[in-house]
Amino acid sequence: DVKVTQSSRYLVKRTGxxxxxxxxxxxxxxxxxxxxxxPGLGLRLIYFSYDVKMKEKGDIPEGYSVSRExxxxxxxxxxxxxxxxxxxxxxxxxxxxxxxxxxxFGPGTRLTVT
Amino acid sequence: SQQGEExxxxxxxxxxxxxTMNCSYKTSINNLQWYRQNSGRGLVHLILIRSNEREKHSGxxxxxxxxxxxxxxxxxxxxxxxxxxSYFCATDANMYSGGGADGxxxxxxxxxxxxx
Numbered sequence: 726d727v728k729v730t731q732s733s734r735y736l737v738k739r740t741g742x743x744x745x746x747x748x749x750x751x752x753x754x755x756x757x758x759x760x761x762x763x764p765g766l767g768l769r770l771i772y773f774s775y776d777v778k779m780k781e782k783g784d785i786p787e788g789y790s791v792s793r794e795x796x797x798x799x800x801x802x803x804x805x806x807x808x809x810x811x812x813x814x815x816x817x818x819x820x821x822x823x824x825x826x827x828x829x830f831g832p833g834t835r836l837t838v839t
Numbered sequence: 840s841q842q843g844e845e846x847x848x849x850x851x852x853x854x855x856x857x858x859t860m861n862c863s864y865k866t867s868i869n870n871l872q873w874y875r876q877n878s879g880r881g882l883v884h885l886i887l888i889r890s891n892e893r894e895k896h897s898g899x900x901x902x903x904x905x906x907x908x909x910x911x912x913x914x915x916x917x918x919x920x921x922x923x924x925s926y927f928c929a930t931d932a933n934m935y936s937g938g939g940a941d942g943x944x945x946x947x948x949x950x951x952x953x954x955x
Contacts, residue, residue: 766947767948770944815946827884828884829884831882
């Protein structure tokens with residue numbers, strides 16, 4: 726079974742802190758994604774990566790950066806956390822090549838910024 | 840902007856009844872996927888239907904796709920309490936194509952409650 730794990734289920738940070746959210750997948754998937762999920766807004770794509778050291782902006786990249794130094798790990802970085810970044814963050818991975826493959830999701834990290 | 844929009848936003852039915860959720864989208868697609876999310880958890884893939892398919896079945900799930908109307912429906916037959924979850928449709932979004940990593944655009948979801 727594909728497994729996508731996220732470093733924390735719940736996280737509480739203060740405004741202005743630098744926050745790292747880690748995601749690891751064990752199926753050698755080339756593509757990895759970060760989404761945030763907010764009530765009434767659904768899932769919105771923040772960043773994605775199609776290979777090591779490669780990244781592309783999604784719908785809402787402002788205030789975020791990402792790092793993919795190893796194939797299995799994709800990190801989301803909040804450079805200076807703000808209260809409007811309080812949200813559920815979901816990581817996903819998939820096989821490269823086409824959209825006709827499912828995305829596998831991690832359990833999510835619920836981040837609260839106070 | 841959202842590509843897929845589910846309807847209804849919320850649905851409550853009795854156990855054993857059938858549940859139908861609809862999804863509408865705006866631009867042409869290669870395929871459409873449905874995902875389920877249990878409360879506070881990650882999403883789980885249910886089924887994928889390609890643009891040249893009209894109907895697909897998987898266990899108690901039946902998905903239809905009408906590309907002329909840009910809409911899809913998900914039918915869950917003989918519902919069970921464990922089907923209580925949020926259901927999302929997702930379409931491939933051309934604007935996210937980068938190096939072969941084609942992203943998905945998700946709708947806002949239908950929250951389904953199965954009453955015992």
